Amino acid sequence: ESVTDVAESIRSVLELESLVAPSHELRVEVGYVQPDLVAAVHPSALRQALITAIGQLARHLRPGQIAVHAGLEDGFAKITLIASNVSRNQFASWKPTQDILVPSRASIETTLEGDRVFLSLKLQSVGQIMVAVVDDNPDMFHFYRRCTVGTQYHVVDAGIGPNYIAVIEELKPDVIVLDIMLPDVDGWRLLMHLHENPATR
Numbered sequence: 655e656s657v658t659d660v661a662e663s664i665r666s667v668l669e670l671e672s673l674v675a676p677s678h679e680l681r682v683e684v685g686y687v688q689p690d691l692v693a694a695v696h697p698s699a700l701r702q703a704l705i706t707a708i709g710q711l712a713r714h715l716r717p718g719q720i721a722v723h724a725g726l727e728d729g730f731a732k733i734t735l736i737a738s739n740v741s742r743n744q745f746a747s748w749k750p751t752q753d754i755l756v757p758s759r760a761s762i763e764t765t766l767e768g769d770r771v772f773l774s775l776k777l778q779s780v781g782q783i784m785v786a787v788v789d790d791n792p793d794m795f796h797f798y799r800r801c802t803v804g805t806q807y808h809v810v811d812a813g814i815g816p817n818y819i820a821v822i823e824e825l826k827p828d829v830i831v832l833d834i835m836l837p838d839v840d841g842w843r844l845l846m847h848l849h850e851n852p853a854t855r
Contacts, residue, residue, distance in 0.1 A: 729808025
């Protein structure tokens, strides 16, 4: 039930920089943090995950810097730590996420690009709105996704086929964008069934 102001959590973690990254050869800086970004996580759980993540990166880095960025991505609050000056051999020999206590309903991943490690924590965003798209034209789905990047809308493809109702019941979207000219079902009839069904009304 807890929520966290992401920018405030990042700020409070960086106040502890001397503890989480004690080496004077390592700088931790804030990059772009989207204003008013709120995640569905307890503040202490998010701070713990960030402190551990920065500490893990700091232990395995040569002199360099860690930049912290945060923003909405596909309706999720995404916090990314970007560590520079990392060798491929260093990255191959350690698992930076193994000791991080990831909050419930969150995910974490790392990637290496050149000499930079990207460690990303994805959390449910408060106010996230799921939009299910029922359309036989995949270009429309991709168009909606592009138009809603960086917003609270999380656009998902409900697919096409005879099981529209079952898929929508499983997704439990907040909004349905419905094409009325579908190849295997009349869109108006599908709309009528959605209104008649208590699970999708």
